[in-house]
Amino acid sequence: MIYLWREQRTGVTRQQPVTVDVHVRPGDARRALCEEAEAGLCGRPKELSPKWLYDERGSQLFDDITRLPEYYPTRREREILEARAAEIARVSGADTLIELGSGTSEKTRLLLDAFQEAGQLRRFVPFDVSEAFLRSAAERLARQYPRVSVHAVVGDFERHLGRLPRGGRRLVAFLGGTIGNFKPEQRAHFFREVAEGLEPGDGLLLxxxxxxxxxxxxxxxxxxxxxxxxxxxxxxxxxxxxxGADFDVEAFAHLAPFDEEHSWIEMRLISLREQVVRLPALERFAHFEEGEVLRTEVSCKFRPEQVEAELAAAGLQLSSWWTDAAEDFALSLSFKR
Known part of the structure; x- marks a missing residue:
């Protein structure tokens, strides 16, 4: 059973209230971590979801990664948004922008500005799993865009896409290449869920x-x-x-090779020695052989025809395709057929 809390706060510095819907109960994240850790650490092959990488420290480290000279995706996506945000606003025709996995919505401000300049933005819906983080970001955005209704949704986009607010002409933005963290069957499910929640005229910016x-x-x-x-x-x-685990962090090496068969980068932690790790919360032990791999993330890389085919299989018609000058990264706009 999912519990829902809704509240509105009105401040003197803005015209629109902030609405916050919460679909994640206290303790949900820890229960999910326990279940996944038992399944992913106590057998073979060992694997965890990449979402556990992003605690406060992990989020800061990832922000540092996006500024590294080797890491191109964030810069390339921003390049596209800077060049195409006005066109995206015009082609989408949306008055409601929904961002999945919004975080700080830093890059999304380029879209918000373009939509606002076009005079068509009425509502922004940031969607993220961290309630405290999302509340802070929503309040900040509401102050910066006082004429826009900010309706934040605290949820997991693997479980709560059906809870997105209805009404208006909506554009769902899923940026940052996060779709690459989903394996093919997970992507197919995600695209179907998005498509099922869209109305005629609604779009997906991917x-x-x-x-x-x-x-x-x-x-x-x-x-x-x-x-x-x-x-x-x-x-x-x-x-x-x-x-309450007792992992020796330095007893694991990082390696992220490209898997040609699956066309993805595979983030691995490699055990440098044979070791047994206690997992008191599970009343279990995790056994690692020397050289054994714990997979923590995949990051799929795509070809244009593959993206179009996967969207079409979910009932989404590709409308526009934009890349940076080097053709490293792409943004695509599709509509429900």
Missing amino acids: GTDLIKCRDRLFAAYNDRAGVTAEFNRNVLRVLNREL
């Missing part, structure tokens, strides 16, 4: 990282400064803190 030189892909996820390695190993600290 960010996808494109296939490119393998050396550049490897460098982007194995930076010389070791920031990505620290980001990857941070998930072990999350497990130590949340589950």
